Amino acid sequence: MKKLTLILLVVCTLTSCGILIPFPESKKYPTTTFYVKNNSEKTVNFQSTVLKRSTNGPYEVTVPFSVQPKDSVLARKAMFKRDGENPQNWFTKFIIFPVDGININDPNKSENWKKWINNENRPCYTFIIAE
Numbered sequence: 001m002k003k004l005t006l007i008l009l010v011v012c013t014l015t016s017c018g019i020l021i022p023f024p025e026s027k028k029y030p031t032t033t034f035y036v037k038n039n040s041e042k043t044v045n046f047q048s049t050v051l052k053r054s055t056n057g058p059y060e061v062t063v064p065f066s067v068q069p070k071d072s073v074l075a076r077k078a079m080f081k082r083d084g085e086n087p088q089n090w091f092t093k094f095i096i097f098p099v100d101g102i103n104i105n106d107p108n109k110s111e112n113w114k115k116w117i118n119n120e121n122r123p124c125y126t127f128i129i130a131e
Helices: 002-016
Strands: 029-040 044-052 059-065 069-081 091-095 113-117 123-130
Touching: 029 059, 044 069, 044 123, 059 069
Parallel strands: 029 123
Antiparallel strands: 029 069, 044 059, 044 091, 113 123
């Protein structure tokens, strides 16, 4: 009887931790990926700020990026409940450093973010920073 109780306790513990039966990703709020693409011939630098939440409350995190010519970078990957169709709202600040002779697009306009679906059927957005 003790052996059965111990086995049942271990199975319940592992199941509650998601080890034996992994929890599926929420279909309503899938992981969304944000890329920044540079179509120009020069390197473009920018900083993006996102709001993170912790047990101590929300705080902002700013990360600098450098996008090489004809390349793209992953700017953010997260799972959200709100503003799913407004990718420009998923960054609290988006500062682009000007480059001479390059046309820079505005990241605060939703039409500058192109939505597509990746191989895992998850939403992705690409912002073309320069052309």
